Amino acid sequence: xxxxxxxxxxxxxxxxxxxxxxxxxxxxxxxxxxxxxxxxxxxxxxxxxxxxxxxxxxxxxxxxxxxxxxxxxxxxxxxxxxxxxxxxxxxxxxxxxxxxxxxxxxxxxxxxxxxxxxxxxxxxxxxxxxxxxxxxxxxxxxxxxxxxxxxxxxxxxxxxxxxxxxxxxxxxxxxxxxxxxxxxxxxxxxxxxxxxxxxxxxxxxxxxxxxxxxxxxxxxxxxxxxxxxxxxxxxxxxxxxxxxxxxxxxxxxxxxxxxxxxxxxxxxxxxxxxxxxxxxxxxxxxxxxxxxxxxxxxxxxxxxxxxxxxxxxxxxxxxxxxxxxxxxxxxxxxxxxxxxxxxxxxxxxxxxxxxxxxxxxxxxxxxxxxxxxxxxxxxxxxxxxxxxxxxxxxxxxxxxxxxxxxxxxxxxxxxxxxxxxxxxxxxxxxxxxxxxxxxxxxxxxxxxxxxxxxxxxxxxxxxxxxxxxxxxxxxxxxxxxxxxxxxxxxxxxxxxxxxxxxxxxxxxxxxxxxxxxxxxxxxxxxxxxxxxxxxxxxxxxxxxxxxxxxxxxxxxxxxxxxxxxxxxxxxxxxxxxxxxxxxxxxxxxxxx
Amino acid sequence: xxxxxxxxxxxxxxxxxxxxxxxxxxxxxxxxxxxxxxxxxxxxxxxxxxxxxxxxxxxxxxxxxxxxxxxxxxxxxxxxxxxxxxxx
Numbered sequence: 001x002x003x004x005x006x007x008x009x010x011x012x013x014x015x016x017x018x019x020x021x022x023x024x025x026x027x028x029x030x031x032x033x034x035x036x037x038x039x040x041x042x043x044x045x046x047x048x049x050x051x052x053x054x055x056x057x058x059x060x061x062x063x064x065x066x067x068x069x070x071x072x073x074x075x076x077x078x079x080x081x082x083x084x085x086x087x088x089x090x091x092x093x094x095x096x097x098x099x100x101x102x103x104x105x106x107x108x109x110x111x112x113x114x115x116x117x118x119x120x121x122x123x124x125x126x127x128x129x130x131x132x133x134x135x136x137x138x139x140x141x142x143x144x145x146x147x148x149x150x151x152x153x154x155x156x157x158x159x160x161x162x163x164x165x166x167x168x169x170x171x172x173x174x175x176x177x178x179x180x181x182x183x184x185x186x187x188x189x190x191x192x193x194x195x196x197x198x199x200x201x202x203x204x205x206x207x208x209x210x211x212x213x214x215x216x217x218x219x220x221x222x223x224x225x226x227x228x229x230x231x232x233x234x235x236x237x238x239x240x241x242x243x244x245x246x247x248x249x250x251x252x253x254x255x256x257x258x259x260x261x262x263x264x265x266x267x268x269x270x271x272x273x274x275x276x277x278x279x280x281x282x283x284x285x286x287x288x289x290x291x292x293x294x295x296x297x298x299x300x301x302x303x304x305x306x307x308x309x310x311x312x313x314x315x316x317x318x319x320x321x322x323x324x325x326x327x328x329x330x331x332x333x334x335x336x337x338x339x340x341x342x343x344x345x346x347x348x349x350x351x352x353x354x355x356x357x358x359x360x361x362x363x364x365x366x367x368x369x370x371x372x373x374x375x376x377x378x379x380x381x382x383x384x385x386x387x388x389x390x391x392x393x394x395x396x397x398x399x400x401x402x403x404x405x406x407x408x409x410x411x412x413x414x415x416x417x418x419x420x421x422x423x424x425x426x427x428x429x430x431x432x433x434x435x436x437x438x439x440x441x442x443x444x445x446x447x448x449x450x451x452x453x454x455x456x457x458x459x460x461x462x463x464x465x466x467x468x469x470x471x472x473x474x475x476x477x478x479x480x481x482x483x484x485x486x487x488x489x490x491x492x493x494x495x496x497x498x499x500x501x502x503x504x505x506x507x508x509x510x511x512x513x514x515x516x517x518x519x520x521x522x523x524x525x526x527x528x529x530x531x532x533x534x535x536x537x538x539x540x541x542x543x544x545x546x547x548x549x550x551x552x553x554x555x556x557x558x559x560x561x562x563x564x565x566x567x568x569x570x571x572x573x574x575x576x577x578x579x580x581x582x583x584x585x586x587x588x589x590x591x592x
Numbered sequence: 593x594x595x596x597x598x599x600x601x602x603x604x605x606x607x608x609x610x611x612x613x614x615x616x617x618x619x620x621x622x623x624x625x626x627x628x629x630x631x632x633x634x635x636x637x638x639x640x641x642x643x644x645x646x647x648x649x650x651x652x653x654x655x656x657x658x659x660x661x662x663x664x665x666x667x668x669x670x671x672x673x674x675x676x677x678x679x680x
Contacts, residue, residue, distance in 0.1 A: 220641060
């Protein structure tokens with residue numbers, strides 16, 4: 001059976017599974033549509049949360065970022081997992097106790113302010129829409145690489161499947177498809193990683209292999225440090241110890257953490273478990289399932305980098321690299337996609353791959369007759385090419401294709417649900433038509449979901465030029481506006497309506513303006529006032545790390561404005577008291 | 593919600609906040625501390641071809657995060673029962 005047929009079979013089988021679940025898990029009420037009737041087991045919810053959270057970026061891009069960033073890319077590992085500690089300790093149990101359906105609903109009720117609710121809706125929609133664009137383009141790319149259909153056809157098929165299970169089943173359908181998608185993506189991620197770890201270190205657990213010995217006898221990381229420096233690259237494990245760089249790394253990590261804890265599509269997953277105690281356990285289970293991938297990713301990154309160098313320099317980095325004509329088949333396959341490129345700059349027919357920007361290495365390169373690095377590797381291909389590099393059978397390649405699609409689709413569905421809930425529950429029911437019937441709201445939720453899918457598909461087909469940059473925006477907004485408002489709403493009785501609105505707007509505008517000043521206004525290239533580097537930036541902080549400062553500003557403004565204005569009403573103090581104790585969470589469920 | 597008991601049980605909330613503060617101190621120490629700011633101080637401790645700070649940045653902190661969340665869930669569910677605010 002050829003590879004194409006295998007890909008088609010495996011991806012087709014997973015899609016049939018998702019559609020089967022959609023037909024089985026139809027939602028009949030708003031409670032089922034928004035929160036799966038709060039009947040999801042904490043372990044099941046943990047698994048669904050892991051799929052909800054791990055996007056195409058986690059599955060496809062992260063290992064590549066680590067492979068080429070080394071220690072510097074640790075921010076992603078700590079940031080995207082550390083946020084779950086904040087979620088579990090500071091938000092999830094209390095928001096579950098509150099017992100409503102959306103994040104803006106809590107902000108509106110706690111700060112007794114429709115304005116606060118609308119600001120939250122705005123932040124939610126901007127953050128979620130920018131995030132969903134990346135997922136939709138990922139779906140298109142995976143289809144075109146593995147199933148040889150056009151980008152457009154691939155995207156439409158993917159959108160059609162999400163449409164079926166998200167519009168029919170709402171949160172209920174999404175939860176159980178996410179469980180299936182998690183199983184597909186983690187299997188697809190782990191199998192190639194285990195084989196690569198076995199080939200390089202003899203250890204079947206990639207996370208242990210990373211800190212184990214390479215088959216040459218030296219520790220794997222020591223060997224990697226050595227070969228990359230021999231080619232003029234910076235040492236893999238080394239830290240840029242300048243104070244400004246250390247501070248930026250800490251602030252960037254912190255932004256990712258509070259952004260993770262503040263992303264609405266993750267928070268609403270914790271509304272689906274029966275009890276407050278379950279919400280606490282469920283956050284732990286979510287991180288268990290996420291850690292299975294996040295503990296493997298740094299091993300995949302380091303091993304793929306070493307593998308790539310060993311492939312190009314089979315006799316060691318001091319000897320000549322391989323002839324272009326002798327390159328392995330997987331390189332030929334990826335050259336077709338344009339994501340791997342060879343240009344024979346010095347005309348010797350060999351592949352020289354080194355850091356041609358390193359001044360200290362320039363002399364060595366000249367001595368060897370090298371006139372520039374001749375290989376360019378798109379870092380996104382590392383995970384997808386892994387099974388081919390490790391010479392695994394065709395069905396593993398097909399499984400990786402299905403895994404990438406599962407990662408993108410599961411995150412897209414979660415985001416679409418968060419968007420449709422904000423539109424039907426917060427905007428339509430909360431603002432324009434409070435007397436809407438249960439049936440009417442369910443219909444509105446379905447229409448909002450369908451509309452969100454159409455918009456996301458359109459943006460996926462015509463991605464704005466700034467699509468890649470906006471992920472930083474999504475995290476920045478969640479970090480600077482949503483997370484502080486939720487935390488203060490639970491941990492302070494004194495923060496009032498004026499303080500919350502002022503704080504959210506201050507955090508939001510500061511973060512937005514700072515990003516625009518460095519990335520260009522509305523991401524139009526050339527309109528930025530400052531270069532987006534540590535030295536050139538306005539405050540010595542890169543725009544990706546500014547969410548943490550925006551969050552701090554939100555806290556400070558909310559505190560001072562609240563203390564300068566009147567105290568919160570008695571019923572709000574009671575609301576905060578009731579959110580803080582678990583007893584009574586089941587009663588809140590019965591209200592609906 | 594009228595049936596909620598012990599609304600004024602401030603001991604429960606103070607105990608919760610104390611557990612959160614201790615947990616978050618550990619959370620910050622392993623990630624921002626050992627993984628980033630204090631890494632140079634740990635450079636003498638070798639782990640698998642590199643230093644302890646690198647291990648915390650790429651693996652150790654995630655393991656500690658896991659332990660923290662499960663500890664918190666266990667400790668709080670116990671605290672709920674001690675103060676009679678658990679869900680029947």
